Amino acid sequence: MSDCIKGVLFDLDQTLLNRDESLIRFLSWQYSALSLSAEGISEHAYQKEFINEDKNGSVWKDKVYSKLISVFNIEGYSQDFLLRQYIERFRDHCVEVNGASKLINKLRHAALPMGIVTNGKSPFQEKNIESLGWNNDFKVILVSENVGLRKPSTEIFLLACQGLGVSPSQTLFVGDNPKSDIMGAKDAGLQTFFLKTKYHNHCDGADFTGTDLNLVSQVIFGFDSTTN
Numbered sequence: 160m161s162d163c164i165k166g167v168l169f170d171l172d173q174t175l176l177n178r179d180e181s182l183i184r185f186l187s188w189q190y191s192a193l194s195l196s197a198e199g200i201s202e203h204a205y206q207k208e209f210i211n212e213d214k215n216g217s218v219w220k221d222k223v224y225s226k227l228i229s230v231f232n233i234e235g236y237s238q239d240f241l242l243r244q245y246i247e248r249f250r251d252h253c254v255e256v257n258g259a260s261k262l263i264n265k266l267r268h269a270a271l272p273m274g275i276v277t278n279g280k281s282p283f284q285e286k287n288i289e290s291l292g293w294n295n296d297f298k299v300i301l302v303s304e305n306v307g308l309r310k311p312s313t314e315i316f317l318l319a320c321q322g323l324g325v326s327p328s329q330t331l332f333v334g335d336n337p338k339s340d341i342m343g344a345k346d347a348g349l350q351t352f353f354l355k356t357k358y359h360n361h362c363d364g365a366d367f368t369g370t371d372l373n374l375v376s377q378v379i380f381g382f383d384s385t386t387n
Contacts, residue, residue, distance in 0.1 A: 164379050166325030170334035171277035173356050177254045184252035200231050215358055220245045250290040258372035263296050272323040274299030281305035311343025333375055337362035
């Protein structure tokens with residue numbers, strides 16, 4: 160195991176949580192629950208419009224649902240009702256990124272303290288983490304709305320390191336966004352692992368770069384990282 164990494168922090172969406180697949184599953188459920196087929200709305204069109212307006216999670220869902228109601232002329236359901244469904248039921252459809260649980264288990268067995276630093280709404284993000292069964296694995300869970308800080312602010316990364324009880328220079332941050340994750344963590348003095356996705360496939364300045372979470376294990380434990 161690397162002597163220079165004593166703690167690990169993760170982004171959530173698209174890093175540990177497969178938000179794309181989770182969103183598709185939720186939207187499929189919502190489409191059926193609302194019986195939108197009876198209004199002549201196709202499931203594919205509903206999902207496509209939502210995803211387009213959502214912009215990879217950067218737009219809050221009140222605006223997304225307002226647009227969907229307008230585009231599809233949805234009657235009988237208010238923006239507030241649809242938003243409440245999203246807030247309360249998205250957690251039921253959460254799916255992890257491949258290899259997330261395996262990596263978390265390995266870090267736990269190695270007694271490396273772990274945390275999550277994510278931008279987003281609270282307690283929405285905490286509920287998603289809980290639904291995946293991880294809330295007891297993380298010593299620190301910081302959600303931007305709850306703590307009043309937002310990535311790439313260095314303060315939120317330093318607060319997370321303080322919670323881990325590990326210096327920034329000995330903490331590895333794993334994230335998929337070049338600016339909010341990697342730049343922010345680097346500015347705070349952390350080591351960084353850039354996880355490539357279809358949204359971001361290039362990042363200057365990351366200490367490590369890879370396409371899957373198994374490579375994070377290799378960075379921390381060395382290239383013989385097949386043991387559980």
